[in-house]
Amino acid sequence: MKLRKLLRDNFSLSDLFILPVCAVFLYPFYFLVISTFKTLREVSYNPTAFPTSLYLGNYVEVFEKTPILQAFRNTFTLTLCSVLLIVVIGEMAAYPIAFNPNKFNNAMLVYLMLGFLVPFQAILLSLFEVMQTLRLLDSLPGMIAFYANGSALTVFLAVGYMRSIPRELNEAAIVDGAGPARIFFQIIFPLMKSITTTSIIFNTMWIWNDFIAPNIFLNSRTNTTLVLEVFRAKGQFTTNWPIFMTLSVVTIFPIFIFYCFMQKHIIKGLTAGAVKG
Amino acid sequence: MKKGRILRQMQYEVFLLPAILAFTAFTVIPLLKTLVYSFTDFDGVLHTYNFVGLRNYFAVFRDDVMKQALFNTLFYTFFVVLLINVISVPLAVCLDKNQRVKTLERAIFFFPSVVSALLLGYIWSYILSPLKTGALNSILGSLFGIKPIGFTSGGWIAKFSIIAVAVWANTGWHTMVNIAYLQAIDPTYYEAAAIDGATRFDQFRFITIPLLAPALTVNTLLLLTNGLKVYDLPYALTKGGPGYSNYTVTQIIIQRGISERQYGVSTALAAIFILLVMIIAVIQYTTMSKREVDA
Numbered sequence: 326m327k328l329r330k331l332l333r334d335n336f337s338l339s340d341l342f343i344l345p346v347c348a349v350f351l352y353p354f355y356f357l358v359i360s361t362f363k364t365l366r367e368v369s370y371n372p373t374a375f376p377t378s379l380y381l382g383n384y385v386e387v388f389e390k391t392p393i394l395q396a397f398r399n400t401f402t403l404t405l406c407s408v409l410l411i412v413v414i415g416e417m418a419a420y421p422i423a424f425n426p427n428k429f430n431n432a433m434l435v436y437l438m439l440g441f442l443v444p445f446q447a448i449l450l451s452l453f454e455v456m457q458t459l460r461l462l463d464s465l466p467g468m469i470a471f472y473a474n475g476s477a478l479t480v481f482l483a484v485g486y487m488r489s490i491p492r493e494l495n496e497a498a499i500v501d502g503a504g505p506a507r508i509f510f511q512i513i514f515p516l517m518k519s520i521t522t523t524s525i526i527f528n529t530m531w532i533w534n535d536f537i538a539p540n541i542f543l544n545s546r547t548n549t550t551l552v553l554e555v556f557r558a559k560g561q562f563t564t565n566w567p568i569f570m571t572l573s574v575v576t577i578f579p580i581f582i583f584y585c586f587m588q589k590h591i592i593k594g595l596t597a598g599a600v601k602g
Numbered sequence: 603m604k605k606g607r608i609l610r611q612m613q614y615e616v617f618l619l620p621a622i623l624a625f626t627a628f629t630v631i632p633l634l635k636t637l638v639y640s641f642t643d644f645d646g647v648l649h650t651y652n653f654v655g656l657r658n659y660f661a662v663f664r665d666d667v668m669k670q671a672l673f674n675t676l677f678y679t680f681f682v683v684l685l686i687n688v689i690s691v692p693l694a695v696c697l698d699k700n701q702r703v704k705t706l707e708r709a710i711f712f713f714p715s716v717v718s719a720l721l722l723g724y725i726w727s728y729i730l731s732p733l734k735t736g737a738l739n740s741i742l743g744s745l746f747g748i749k750p751i752g753f754t755s756g757g758w759i760a761k762f763s764i765i766a767v768a769v770w771a772n773t774g775w776h777t778m779v780n781i782a783y784l785q786a787i788d789p790t791y792y793e794a795a796a797i798d799g800a801t802r803f804d805q806f807r808f809i810t811i812p813l814l815a816p817a818l819t820v821n822t823l824l825l826l827t828n829g830l831k832v833y834d835l836p837y838a839l840t841k842g843g844p845g846y847s848n849y850t851v852t853q854i855i856i857q858r859g860i861s862e863r864q865y866g867v868s869t870a871l872a873a874i875f876i877l878l879v880m881i882i883a884v885i886q887y888t889t890m891s892k893r894e895v896d897a
Contacts, residue, residue, distance in 0.1 A: 334701070335703055336703055337701065339696040343697070343707055344703075352729075353722075353770075356728075356729060360728075369735050372735050372737050373737050373741055418621035418622070440625060440629055442879065442883045443876060444830070444876060444879045445629070446831055446833060446855065447636065447855060447876045448872065449855070450636065450865060451632035451633070451635035451639065452632040453860070455627065455631055459627070474624035476624070480621065505614055506613070530716060537852075537856075555718070569724070570725075570728075573721055573725065577721065591712075592709075592712055
C-alpha cells in the first residue's frame with residue numbers, strides 16, 4: 326500500500342517509456358566515459374564493453390601531452406572577461422535608450438539590433454582583415470574585444486526590462502542631484518538582476534563552447550582554448566581514441582559540475598530569453 | 603540653461619559609446635566590406651581591385667559545391683525544424699509535472715545543450731563510425747550479425763546521421779521552451795474541460811496545442827536561424843564529407859574564402875546567405891512582436 330503511494334507520488338505512467346529513452350539518450354556520454362578507462366587495444370577489440378580494469382593511463386597522458394590546464398585557464402579568462410564586458414556594455418547601452426528616449430537613441434537601438442540579423446560566419450573574411458588591421462589576431466584581449474560586440478541580445482532584453490522600471494525613479498534621482506553614471510551603477514544596474522543572470526548564462530554557453538572564432542583568430546598554442554584542444558586532439562590522436570575521449574571528459578567535467586549545481590538557474594535563464602514575460 | 607541640458611544629454615549618450623564602437627568595428631564594418639567585395643575581383647592579396655558587377659553572384663550558381671552546400675543546409679534545417687517540433691511537444695507534455703523524477707529527466711534531456719556542439723559531433727563520429735569497431739556497428743553486429751553500416755560514409759545516410767545527432771543535441775532545449783509556455787497555461791481550462799467530459803487526448807488537441815502555438819513559433823524560428831548557420835556539428839561528424847557531399851553554407855564560405863582565397867565568390871555567397879538569414883530573422887521579429895500586441 327505504502328509502496329503504491331510512493332510510486333504514484335513520484336512516477337507517472339509515461340516514465341515507463343521516458344526513463345528507458347533517457348538511458349538511450351545518455352548512451353553517448355556513457356560510451357565516452359567508459360572509453361577513457363580502456364587501453365587502445367581494449368577499445369578496438371571491444372568498443373562497447375564495460376572496462377575490464379580501471380586503467381588511468383589515459384588521464385596521465387592527457388595531462389602530460391596536452392596543455393589542457395593552460396587551455397582551461399585561457400577559456401576561463403576569456404569567458405569571464407567577455408561575459409562581464411558584454412553585460413556591462415549591453416546594459417549601459419540600454420540605459421539612455423530606455424530612460425532618455427529620443428529619435429537618435431531609437432535609431433541606435435535599431436542599429437544595435439542589426440546584430441541579430443548578421444550571421445557572423447558570413448562576415449568572417451572581412452572580420453579577419455579588421456582584426457588584422459587592429460592587431461588583435463592571436464591575442465586573448467583581441468578575442469575579448471571581439472566578443473564584446475555580441476551584446477545585441479543583452480541590449481534587447483535590458484531595454485525591455487528597463488522600460489518596465491518606473492521612470493520617476495530616474496527623475497527623482499536626478500532631482501536629488503545624482504549624475505547619470507551614479508544613477509545607472511548605483512540604482513538601475515542592481516535592479517537588473519534577472520536580465521543580468523539570463524545574459525550571463527546565454528553568453529557563457531556561447532563563448533565557452535565557441536569553436537569557429539577561436540579556431541580562426543587564435544593560432545598559437547599558448548592561446549589555446551578547451552574546444553580548440555578537443556579539435557587539435559581529434560587530429561593528433563586520430564588513431565588513439567581513448568586519449569581523445571579522455572580529453573573530452575576532462576573538458577566536459579567542469580561544465581558538468583557547474584550544470585549539476587546551477588541546473589535550475591541555467592534552464593530558467595536560457596528559456597527566459599525565448600519566453601518574453 | 604540650454605547648455606546644461608545638452609551636457610546632460612551628452613552624459614547619457616556616453617553610455618551608448620562602448621556598445622556602438624564594438625559593434626561598428628566587429629560587425630558593421632566587416633559586413634560592409636563583405637558586401638563591397640562581393641561586387642569586385644578582390645583576391646585578398648593585392649590591394650587594388652575592380653568592380654565586376656554581378657559576376658561573383660553568377661559564379662555562385664555555377665559552383666557545384668556551393669549549390670550542394672546550399673541544398674544541404676536547407677535540407678538539414680527543414681528536417682531538424684520538423685523533427686524537433688514533432689518530438690519536443692509531446693515530450694514537454696510528459697515532462698511538465700512537479701515530480702522529482704521529471705526534474706531529473708528534464709535535466710538529462712537538457713544536458714547536451716550545455717556541451718560544445720563540436721565535442722558532441724566528435725563523440726557521435728566514434729559511435730557512428732562506419733568501421734566494425736564503431737560502437738553502433740559493433741552493437742548491431744553482435745545483436746543481428748549484420749555487416750557494418752556506413753552511417754557517416756555515404757552521402758545520403760550521412761545527411762540523416764547529421765540530422766539525427768542534431769535532433770538528439772537540441773531537442774532538450776526546445777522541450778524546455780515548450781514547458782515554460784505550458785506552465786503559463788491556466789489550469790482551470792483543463793479542469794473545465796474535464797468536467798465537460800473531454801478526454802486527455804481532447805484536452806491535448808483542443809487546449810494544449812492551440813495555447814502552445816506561440817512556443818512553436820519561437821522554436822521554429824530559432825531552429826530556422828540556427829539551422830541555417832550550422833557549422834560545428836556536421837563538421838565534427840563528417841568534415842563535410844564524404845567528398846563535398848555534406849558541406850554546409852558556412853563551411854564552404856570559410857573554405858573558399860580563407861583557405862582558397864576566392865574572395866569574390868565566397869563573399870557573394872555570404873551576401874546571399876546574409877539576405878536569407880535576415881529575411882527569416884525579420885519574420886521572426888515581426889511575428890514575435892505582433893504576438894506581444896495581441897497578448
